[in-house]
């Protein structure tokens with residue numbers, strides 16, 4: 173596939189999600205295996221007790237382009253809403269601290285909206301999500317396999333609204349320099365904003381909304397089920413609109429909605445040939461194998477699916493050495509849509525005002 177040449181006719185709606193799983197081997201993911209949890213709990217791994225920002229003070233003594241005090245200040249600021257606003261991941265009505273002078277004598281959530289037409293309701297939800305800042309929204313029946321092992325949600329919240337939030341293209345294109353981490357942080361903060369507003373919209377209609385970022389369930393298979401894209405060799409969702417330059421979040425709800433169809437636009441076939449992400453990864457965390465496999469690379473992988481498993485231990489250790497996260501496998505992917513021709517951009521090209 174040549175860069176940015178994906179056409180609408182290349183995107184096929186399919187009946188089944190475009191992944192292969194072994195039903196007997198697929199397990200709900202145990203969060204104790206998550207790489208960020210193993211930093212605390214797994215003394216047998218070299219990444220134990222290593223933090224992503226541990227090298228920042230040392231790096232500031234000899235600042236390099238893209239790793240200056242200004243870059244790190246931006247990166248920390250970018251995460252602020254995600255890290256501080258508890259309403260982002262609410263499971264029930266978000267308390268308001270600014271009360272109107274006169275008490276409102278009604279609560280819309282106590283007046284259930286009668287949904288006559290789930291397809292029409294789905295359009296309302298998608299338009300609301302778009303207004304609040306979601307770049308893409310898809311809907312699917314919730315496959316319980318994709319919940320984490322310890323997640324409990326009401327049985328009737330069996331629909332997932334999955335949203336993709338576009339990340340800043342210039343920022344991501346500087347990866348692994350710190351402006352890429354800033355673009356990631358803003359993606360997470362915008363995720364919290366969208367979740368809170370859409371969650372309250374659903375509650376105002378009298379239904380439940382369980383707002384989730386990376387918590388509660390695995391976002392990528394949910395996004396595939398909801399028709400947002402396909403899984404790439406680099407272990408990330410690829411969307412037709414933005415490639416992998418998105419963050420994902422979801423809301424579980426009992427609001428009656430019409431599910432979307434999954435899509436297939438040939439990602440698996442492209443990844444068999446391409447390998448550009450594997451070549452660009454500085455620590456060989458991405459497989460060069462021609463064919464996907466059922467064999468995981470490390471204990472943080474979720475077994476039972478046919479895919480190219482990414483060695484998330486090597487990936488995390490690179491982040492720690494880098495002083496920030498990395499998006500190189502996102503930026504080099506030919507599906508990632510940009511308005512500029514070359515990647516990587518230099519940090520000073522990110523620090524240029526857009527007209």
Ligand code: SF4
Pocket residue numbers: 406452453454455456457458482486487488490491498499500501502
């Ligand atoms: S995020 Fe960076 S280190 Fe991790 S797999 Fe992608 S390219 Fe490799």
Ligand code: SF4
Pocket residue numbers: 404405406442443444446447448449450504505506507
């Ligand atoms: S860079 Fe190539 S191999 Fe990697 S995910 Fe993108 S299309 Fe697939």
